[in-house]
Amino acid sequence: MGSRNHRHRIALRKTDSVLGRTSVRESLVPYTQVSMADSKHTTLQSEDFDRWYVDVVRRAELADYTPIKGCMVIRPYGFALWERTRDALDAMIKRTGHENMYFPLLIPESYLAKEAEHVKGFAPEVAWVTQGGSKQLEERLAIRPTSETIICSLYADWIHSWRDLPVLINQWANVCRWEKRTRLFLRTTEFLWQEGHTFHETEVEAAAEVDTMLDCYREMAEEWLAMPVISGRKTESEKFAGAGYTLSIEAMMSDGWALQSGTSHYFGRGFSKAYGITFADRDNNLQHPFQTSWGLSTRIIGGLIMAHGDDAGLVLPPRVAPIQVVVVPIARSHEAEGGIVEAACQRLERETSGSVRLRVDRREGIRPGEKFAHWELRGVPLRITAGPRDLADGNVTLVRRVDGEQSVEPLEGLAARLPDLLAAAQRVTFDRAKQRLDDRSVDVKDLDELKQAFEARPAFASAPFCNTTECEDQIKAAVHAVGIRNLRFDRSASGAPCLVCAKPSQHVALIARAY
RNA sequence: CGGGGCGUAGCGCAGUUGGUAGCGCACCUGCUUUGGGAGCAGGGGGUCGUGAGUUCGAGUCUCGCCGCCCCGACCA
Numbered sequence: 001m002g003s004r005n006h007r008h009r010i011a012l013r014k015t016d017s018v019l020g021r022t023s024v025r026e027s028l029v030p031y032t033q034v035s036m037a038d039s040k041h042t043t044l045q046s047e048d049f050d051r052w053y054v055d056v057v058r059r060a061e062l063a064d065y066t067p068i069k070g071c072m073v074i075r076p077y078g079f080a081l082w083e084r085t086r087d088a089l090d091a092m093i094k095r096t097g098h099e100n101m102y103f104p105l106l107i108p109e110s111y112l113a114k115e116a117e118h119v120k121g122f123a124p125e126v127a128w129v130t131q132g133g134s135k136q137l138e139e140r141l142a143i144r145p146t147s148e149t150i151i152c153s154l155y156a157d158w159i160h161s162w163r164d165l166p167v168l169i170n171q172w173a174n175v176c177r178w179e180k181r182t183r184l185f186l187r188t189t190e191f192l193w194q195e196g197h198t199f200h201e202t203e204v205e206a207a208a209e210v211d212t213m214l215d216c217y218r219e220m221a222e223e224w225l226a227m228p229v230i231s232g233r234k235t236e237s238e239k240f241a242g243a244g245y246t247l248s249i250e251a252m253m254s255d256g257w258a259l260q261s262g263t264s265h266y267f268g269r270g271f272s273k274a275y276g277i278t279f280a281d282r283d284n285n286l287q288h289p290f291q292t293s294w295g296l297s298t299r300i301i302g303g304l305i306m307a308h309g310d311d312a313g314l315v316l317p318p319r320v321a322p323i324q325v326v327v328v329p330i331a332r333s334h335e336a337e338g339g340i341v342e343a344a345c346q347r348l349e350r351e352t353s354g355s356v357r358l359r360v361d362r363r364e365g366i367r368p369g370e371k372f373a374h375w376e377l378r379g380v381p382l383r384i385t386a387g388p389r390d391l392a393d394g395n396v397t398l399v400r401r402v403d404g405e406q407s408v409e410p411l412e413g414l415a416a417r418l419p420d421l422l423a424a425a426q427r428v429t430f431d432r433a434k435q436r437l438d439d440r441s442v443d444v445k446d447l448d449e450l451k452q453a454f455e456a457r458p459a460f461a462s463a464p465f466c467n468t469t470e471c472e473d474q475i476k477a478a479v480h481a482v483g484i485r486n487l488r489f490d491r492s493a494s495g496a497p498c499l500v501c502a503k504p505s506q507h508v509a510l511i512a513r514a515y
Numbered sequence: 516c517g518g519g520g521c522g523u524a525g526c527g528c529a530g531u532u533g534g535u536a537g538c539g540c541a542c543c544u545g546c547u548u549u550g551g552g553a554g555c556a557g558g559g560g561g562u563c564g565u566g567a568g569u570u571c572g573a574g575u576c577u578c579g580c581c582g583c584c585c586c587g588a589c590c591a
Contacts, residue, residue: 330550369551387550
């Protein structure tokens with residue numbers, strides 16, 4: 001590992017960068033060594049996707065490790081990203097009639113224990129508080145892995161009549177799951193999320209709720225995070241512990257792996273029976289309400305990173321980007337145009353105030369090239385370069401992060417056009433992800449075709465499926481590390497033969513490698 | 516939780532048969548620069564992940580623990 005290899009890597013990176021196309025000669029420099037990150041560069045996505053991911057998360061200052069295993073710190077830039085995601089989803093949750101409230105972090109063991117399947121499902125990953133101060137607790141307290149149990153326990157007291165229904169609530173909270181294997185954002189011991197919980201008079205109403213909220217997640221993913229998703233129903237073996245059924249949205253990362261990005265569960269009356277929740281219906285008969293729950297977590301930030309990022313770093317969709325437009329002034333101290341550059345920057349700030357999240361990078365002593373790299377790493381959707389050369393003709397240079405598209409734009413009226421330019425960037429970001437999803441999706445008819453589909457690289461395979469656990473197990477066994485992500489809502493098998501047992505099937509299974 | 520790998524400055528690394536720690540980048544100051552990760556000069560920063568052991572002496576050898584990464588198992 002000498003400086004020679006180091007130089008090769010730099011040369012490759014220059015030509016490989018979306019935005020930094022340079023000379024042909026540099027592209028001929030041989031690539032001889034697996035790249036490693038250094039203080040100025042991230043690992044190449046193509047070399048080591050997992051390492052690239054960690055590099056980007058840390059270098060872009062989204063999050064970092066802490067002394068506590070599996071627990072990350074979310075840094076301001078990463079938290080701003082989560083806040084924008086959270087605020088957008090919160091608006092949807094309220095739009096659909098829900099109210100926010102807050103339940104305790106600690107849950108008595110006896111509360112947790114009432115629903116058998118649920119306890120069994122979560123037992124391996126619950127963290128316990130056994131001591132308060134110096135005193136041993138009589139009953140240990142679980143740090144919530146999710147809040148169904150305490151919510152049910154409390155609502156048992158609050159629900160009496162059909163007039164109390166539906167109950168439509170949500171909470172934004174942290175939860176704790178003692179995961180064996182953690183990854184920044186994707187699977188952390190503690191994470192942030194929202195969990196919605198609802199109680200309904202009828203099964204039909206509860207089922208509609210589950211659909212409605214899954215569609216909010218789809219909207220969140222597609223329209224805000226620019227991540228096309230596939231909605232569907234989880235198989236029996238993959239559903240939430242204690243649920244009647246579970247719905248999910250599945251997104252494709254740029255390495256072709258699937259990421260479950262939101263889930264919505266129909267509980268039926270399983271929990272309400274276990275927790276003794278009853279109401280008098282319209283005929284004065286005592287009934288158990290039908291329940292749902294649904295959640296979306298900071299995990300989706302990991303999805304956002306992996307769905308759009310490239311070798312230069314993050315690529316953020318404008319709607320959630322903490323900074324939508326960065327202006328890099330080119331200041332030449334010995335030339336008279338310095339004032340013109342600053343005036344242009346101030347004009348952009350003034351004219352975008354309140355409409356666009358724009359920042360002028362006025363840091364001194366840092367050359368433009370470094371600023372470009374800095375903001376590309378952070379995924380800022382649009383960059384304006386304000387330099388004397390362009391400004392002499394009243395122009396600035398505009399570069400779009402997602403595809404490197406560059407144009408010279410008149411400063412006059414640019415601020416007013418930025419919202420449209422950002423909307424276009426949002427669209428291009430989504431389209432690019434959609435294109436990849438389409439390119440790497442394949443229909444298969446049997447296990448041989450399934451194996452073939454995964455030979456070259458991970459893919460999203462769709463196939464008729466009879467929905468039995470036996471056949472699901474055979475799919476898992478057929479190709480290393482793949483499984484059924486969900487049973488697609490947008491497709492029907494219409495009696496086509498199951499890819500395993502060939503019996504007539506109604507469902508089309510989405511089969512992929514998953515994070 | 517099993518197998519493997521790795522922990523030395525913020526990042527990437529070097530550190531000889533054990534002799535008290537170095538390089539590049541980053542950081543600070545000054546000057547010169549500024550259209551793709553600048554140059555020169557000066558400077559700061561490390562109880563070598565952690566605890567114990569062996570030794571006159573441990574970054575280096577032994578053992579435990581902790582953390583991170585990879586492959587499994589587990590998992591919403």
